[in-house]
Amino acid sequence: MISVTEARGKVINNTSSLTPVLSTLSEAAGKTLAEDVYSNVDIPAFDQSSMDGYAFSFSDWKSNQILPIKGELAAGSNDVAGLSPGHAVRIFTGAAVPAGADTVVMQEKTKIENDRLAIADENIVPGLNVRAKGSEIRSGELAIAKDSSLTPAAIGFLASIGRTEVLIYPYPSISIIVTGNELQVPGSQLQPGQVYESNSFSLMAALRQLHFDDVKVYKAEDRLETVTQILKKALQQSDIVFLTGGVSVGDYDFVATAAAQNGIEKIFHKIKQRPGKPLYFGKLDNKLIFGLPGNPASVLTCFYEYAEPALKKMVKQKTGIQVVQAQLAGPLKKAAGLTHFLKGYFDGKIVTALHGQESFRLSSFAKANCLIKIGEEVTVCDKGEPVEVHLLPF
DSSP: BBOOOHHHHHHHOOOOOOOOOEEEEHHHHSEEEEEOESSSOOOOOEEEOOOSSSEEOOHHHHHHSSEEEOOOOTOOOOOOOOOTTOOOEOTTOOBBBTOOEEEEEEEEGEEEEETTTEEEEOOOTTTTTTEEETTSSSTTTEEETTBBBOHHHHHHHHTTTOOOEEEEEOOOOOEEEEEEETETTTTTTOOTEEEOOOOOHHHHHHHTTTTTOEEOOOOOOOOOOHHHHHHHHHHOOSSEEEESSSSSSSSOHHHHHHHHHHOEEEEEEEEEEEEEEOEEEEEEEEEEEEEEEEEHEEEEHIIIIIHHHHHHHHTTTTOOOOOEEESSSOEEOOOTTTTEEEEEESSSSEEOSSSOTTTOOTGGGGGGGGEEOOOOOOOOOOOOOOOEEEOOOO
């Protein structure tokens, strides 16, 4: 068995980002950019009015104070005629400021009589309300750097410089293989010795909450040949495979053997932690394989502590699990030798270990918003003592 720290290091060190692919802007939202993007245009492409009002030459106004109004320019107008000397032109937000004009006064600061403009703005200065050509970005400048998150604003900015496609790190294809002859589909009639299968539902929900939607689910009987064949199929079509159950040392636990028969390199099997001690992690080329214990709380604990950081690294994103220190609501005791991850509730200051910490209990996990990490050699934690809290990404 290895420590939690060793296991986390091995998972991250054996995880690689996926090969970048070309994506349309509409499909790239939320992904991570895999290239430096440079602008091929000036933004704005011309001196642009930022107000509805009147454009004029500041020096003409200083000389004359009252300016005759001639013409009108709306956004999108391709009228390239320059401003007549000594005149003003009616202009609207987004329109090109004509040659000869350098200032725009907002219409609320004007008085018009007989098509002549009088300005009542004590704060007017040359260049007011004019967005200079290239003031946001110039052609040839870096627009967005590689490894940036493609937020809605980033997508909009890329569209504004004329880009339609970009290289991104794609999200992985994922398979979930559920093992266990006792497991039945929710809603079916249970026979003696049978239970409803929930692990695939928990994992699917966790993955979709993280925006990983390309997920297939397989059910495998507790037979070595079956687990081996389904694992082979999953490896052919997935970047990452999760197996639930079958990773311990029972007569019907075939995951480690099936992995070996598929040529998977075992990175580790078993961690000094509770719950989730039997966790298996392996690798085939750049594909990752997680053998998760069958108990529901173990599945989610191992997913958030090990799989979520790996998934995020594959897509060049930071883990969504925040680590904070918080005061413990009540005393805790445990035996030395294993790191414990306790289902907890954090109210922003105090963290409470919930009732029902056994690995088969999912009802307590349904109320949790964090995991409380109690170190391997720690045996007692007092009320009010600061502990490490892992805030779950929901």
